[in-house]
Amino acid sequence: MISSVTDLNERFEALSKSLDDKIKGGDGKRHIVLCGGTGCLSAHSTEIMERFNALLKEKGIEDKATVNQVGCFGFCSQGPFVKIYPEDTLYKMVKIEDVDEIVEKDLIGGEIVERLLYVDPKSGEKVTKQEDILFYKKQRRVALNGCGVINPEDINEAIGMGAFQGIKRALTMTQQEVVDEVLASGLRGRGGGGFPTGRKWQFALNVEADQKYVVCNGDEGDPGAFMDRSILEGNPLGVIEGMMIAGYAFGASEGYFYVRAEYPIAVKRLKIAIEQARAEGLLGKNILGSDFSFDCQIRLGAGAFVCGEETALLNSIEGKRGMPRPRPPFPAIKGLWGKPTCVNNVETLACVPYILREGAEKFASVGTEKSKGTKVFALGGKVNNVGLVEVPMGTTLRELIYDIGGGIPDGKQFKAIQTGGPSGGCLTAEYLDEPIDFDNLVAKGSMMGSGGAIVMDEDNCMVDVAKFYMEFICDESCGKCTPCRIGTKRMLEILTRITEGKGTMKDLDELEELSQTIKANSLCALGQTASNPVNSTLAHFRDEYLAHIVDKKCPAHVCKNLMSYKIDADKCIGCGMCAKGCPASCITRTDYVAEGHKLASMAIDADKCVKCGACISTCKFNAISKV
Amino acid sequence: MAKLQEAAVAQISEICDRHVNDKTPLMMILSDIQNEYGYIPLEVQELVSKKTGISVAEIYGVVTFYSFFSLTPKGKYVVGCCLGTACYVKGAQNVIDKFQELLGIKPGETSEDGLFTLDALRCIGACGIAPAVSINGKVYPKVKVDQVPLIIKELKEEAAKA
Amino acid sequence: MSLVNIKIEGQPYQVEAGLTILEAAKACGYEIPSLCAFNHGECNQGSCRVCLVEATGARGLVASCVYPVAEGMEIKISSPAAVQARRRSVELMLSNHNKNCQQCDKNGQCELLHVAQITGAREDAFQGVHSETHIDTLAPGLIRDTSKCILCGRCIARCSNAHGMGILGFENRGFATFVSPAENRSFADSPCIQCGQCVNVCPTGALMEHSEIDKVDAAFKAGKHVIVQAAPAVRAAIGEEFDNPVGTPCTGKMIAALRRLGFERVYDVNFGADLTIMEEGTELLGRLTNGGVLPMITSCSPGWINYAEYNYGDLLPHLSSCKSPHEMQGAVIKSYWAQEKGIDPKDIFVVSIMPCVAKKFEKEREQLKTNGLPDVDAVLTTRELARMIRRAGIMFNRLPDEEWDQDIMGDYTGAAVIFGVTGGVMEAALRTVYYKLTGKECEPIEIKAVRGHDAGIREASLDINGTTVNVAIASGMKSAKVLLDEIREGKSKYQFIEIMGCPGGCINGGGQPYVRPCFMPNEADDILDTYKEKRAQALYSEDERQTLRQSHKNPQIIELYEKYLGEPNSHKAHELLHTSYAAREGFNDVK
Ligand SMILES: Cc1cc2nc3c(=O)[nH]c(=O)nc-3n(C[C@H](O)[C@H](O)[C@H](O)COP(=O)(O)O)c2cc1C
């Protein structure tokens, strides 16, 4: 039990030393940590861990080394990762078969297994330590603090990392002082809107009520984003502490975590963390011997993107259909069960302990004038280093995509980066040197959003991408209000027409009209921002729309009605492999024998082809192409 | 109205009782029922209505609002293909198309033998290994179209063994 | 009450703080179109988005129905952006609407069409697929056609406010959303009591009574003896259909209209109501004196009967076994009247004009057939009658006042008239029970304690000859449930309870004229608060005008017993005038 500040201090000293020992080798042991994030778990991280345990036993060195799973390392496309302290050696893409060699060579022999090291693509050199990998160099961990370092299922490691030092300090301050500290830090909501967190808390503090609530928004519905998931999986206690500080700041004694049901690991770890904190007396009555009492519960989302919208989320917690409520009244005045409620994003809350522990000034020392601190992005799509990155605000898109992301794979051309998910927009090459910051992204026609950043290359059709987002919105519209319910359907119908080659120029006008109507008329931000992807692709890639409408061509060869597969008769050696795999049986032999070839080439009957693309991946001679 | 078996009545009542102390227990109750039974038919909703006093229409409205809840039983294997943005731009559409073709079912449907349900998911948070497919909770990383027949074959063999 | 200063269209006004912009604008003489907002926040979703205006202090347009006024706010209804936004909301709605207005019974009273008109919406501005249509015509009372639904949610709110039941709800989400009983079942296949309260608030033709005008036409065509009988509450409201102020009693004109529509006899259901009092009063006396099941509960509201059968199967013995007045009268027409006139009951077609939608269901009940013939053949609502009158070209307001047909069953008392309002049956019954117990007439004759026009519970204690009779009255199932649960728990202190299906009783029945402020430019702003009282007043004043005000004094009733039935609760009376009930499953498998 940690029932006083003294208890916490004692525990912190002991535990931080042992954590330090682990990392620096002060205990004379080796410490193996594996990534236990979703990506690596799917690549058998757990089996690898078990293999380690078994081998250590077999070799009789179980007391000389420990094995633990930690949160996501961020570099998911290179997982699963194995890291060995105190040398800090990082092995990537480890397979179960590799474990024997690691144990033999490294743990016993003290030698590095070179072939499992990360190779810098530019220099071709092997990199031993995580911090020397370019991917990590421009990153800075505030919200992700502890992720990939501590065991998220062990409160002791978290305490050793400094957990609860923030609430400890907060409890020595008045409520107003805590709010002021957060205001001074310049922290803005990471859930998408970028509203100053301190101001939101101030509203809630100003309302008199017998009961107030803090809600942590872990719905993370943006398809292609997994920042909040990784934070909850990697350091759940950090978010819990953030919630406690929020609760103290404006007088809430209860908190709710709203987490998507699609995130079972996050939910499990959060549950464990809450239980451990309760067992230590860190949640419950009279925290750290103060007058402050606080406890929290988990509620599961059930597959509705709109429940990320805060009023819909409140309805969902209240057991209703997740349909947004009109505002005013704002949740800070009338929220959960009619009581003042602050809804904060996971990442926002994860930043709070840092601010209280290290001080607002330190937090604010990073970032741009109006966007302080760091931001976590889920970098995905057509980029070499797919993963989770945390960068200081003000980092440019170029740094994000090329330095951290390692550029576009297969020598393809960068086309655009979509930030802000279905509510955001795309930014083209001309914006690559723009610094990332809430207001700047909006000014450039996109938005920060929650942190999804999807890179697209020349093979992506922007009309198709716009249609993809509109389809998503249509599926996820709650259906409550007319403009969003019907308008998005109408927009999707038009986009579908265009991608099918049935679009007209009038359709473009109607798209614009609809987009304006939905934006102006919708009840909640889902509808109000639903047409952003269309607007921004129309602004930057109008020529692609025109190609679909006027020339009836899809320049990226994505829209099936507007492209076809063609065999280059001179490249085709007539092996017939493509014909074998064609489900439509539409590849037949011609009587043309190209120079230097023995067999007659093949040709595709475009009328019968179902455009499955099987042939193109079958042909070893690059004779088939999309036109 | 089809009648629930006694054991089911008892178990669902137990689930409802688990959450009686929650201020608004409906979502929790439905989640638990979905997890334990795999679906929430009307007769179960009627029972929940009796236990909680929430009207059947309201419960039905909630069940049909959230895509996680199902009104019909799901297959032995629930194949969830991620169609989130990160997966989509990496060709997830072709993966789900292939599953659709080979299983002969559309997203949301269950195969006649009750073996497979195909679901189109929105980001399962495994974008780093896109395109991702989640089958009964197990995540398959970086799935390629030609892997699909193998995955199906494997599952069918596993089912035949069981 | 604090006031705030606002400006609308540049003009300064002072309005109550806390009002929505919509309410404030109305009070200042502006009409902002609205659809989903209804009756002081009874339904306040802010979802239809046809009420958008500009207001200072807000980003972009605001939904005036949910946005509160604030000090210094300047509101622009006519700004080009707001005008365009409102029009487009309606146009989008119309793009997913089955626009066959010519075949739609709502035409003329359709709020969507009205709003389309004032916003200038064009029906084909946007085009595309319509969401899937679900049409439910299985229930005798009401029909649902989702192709006309705008998802305003008014029906959902009304059903749960009136009855605490929530039969209706939203299903699915997004474009696929629709309103229905659970699992898209029919009203006939769900615990819906078919009261029609939801129909009363639906702004479009999505919920309508199940019309039987065609059936009546066919009966005329087949040369039947078509007899009509009209319930008390109809006369208190039918005038509204012809632009008379709410609460204008139109008995005489209604009779004249019915006669011109060709009905062979035009009778008042009040005769049946007096008969009901005789039977029910006697039944109550019997139960009081013989240790019968108490409290006894009235049984003339089929909405309530449905509720009891679905939800309180164990309490059915508490229900009076009396048929409802129009069913009693139907049975009498097809027996006593037929005999007197020498007509084969098979050739008689009885039409009831009712404020009620549930009566359409009631007349189909197996228990309400005598010798295989239904006591009543068709039930038309007040609204349907108005439609028939219009269709026939009859200028209602220019009709002379005429009298009911007087032969055999023309007399009625004031006691019967007040059946149409909650508490009325109770008052009528007590007048007679008092007399029977004491041999004296009750003084004063008006028992005001049981009067009212709202949905709450009222109770009274009467000292009758030294015995205290405790009575209670409830209308709307939400209130009824409270009384019923008390009985179930053995804690009820009452001997006699009146329950009506609709909040306020039949004057507010599901078949009554729509009360729509947007179509009633001459009514005061608060008409939705006052119409029940005004209609009730029309009935109470008719009671006051009657010379005979106790059912047992109706001479034709006395004659009926003498000539045909013997005495109240006799064997013959039981055969013709009493019925039975059976518990039912809410969701059966009709599908
Ligand atoms: C359609 C929609 C989806 C949203 N999804 C999320 C989400 O998944 N996670 C989140 O934190 N905020 C989401 N938001 C933003 C929230 O409504 C809310 O602004 C946020 O949780 C506030 O927290 P913050 O101030 O810490 O950012 C969403 C908003 C909309 C309109």
Ligand code: SF4
């Ligand atoms: S904008 Fe869309 S999601 Fe938001 S309330 Fe309207 S229909 Fe629902």
Ligand code: SF4
């Ligand atoms: S794309 Fe598919 S259908 Fe068309 S030719 Fe190639 S294999 Fe055949």
Ligand code: SF4
């Ligand atoms: S696989 Fe390639 S090389 Fe072989 S027949 Fe087909 S197109 Fe020609």
Ligand code: SF4
């Ligand atoms: S509901 Fe109104 S708009 Fe629709 S068809 Fe009927 S009258 Fe026309």
Ligand code: SF4
């Ligand atoms: S309004 Fe115009 S279209 Fe309609 S009936 Fe009259 S003339 Fe014809």
Ligand code: SF4
């Ligand atoms: S008829 Fe009455 S009970 Fe049935 S849905 Fe409508 S309001 Fe509810």
Ligand code: SF4
């Ligand atoms: S049925 Fe009528 S009242 Fe109900 S939501 Fe639809 S339009 Fe509104």
Ligand code: SF4
């Ligand atoms: S109260 Fe009157 S109108 Fe309503 S259901 Fe009963 S009888 Fe019909």
Ligand code: FES
């Ligand atoms: S899941 Fe292992 S690095 Fe992200």
Ligand code: FES
């Ligand atoms: S988009 Fe598929 S896992 Fe995120």
Ligand code: FES
């Ligand atoms: S009337 Fe205001 S949104 Fe419907």
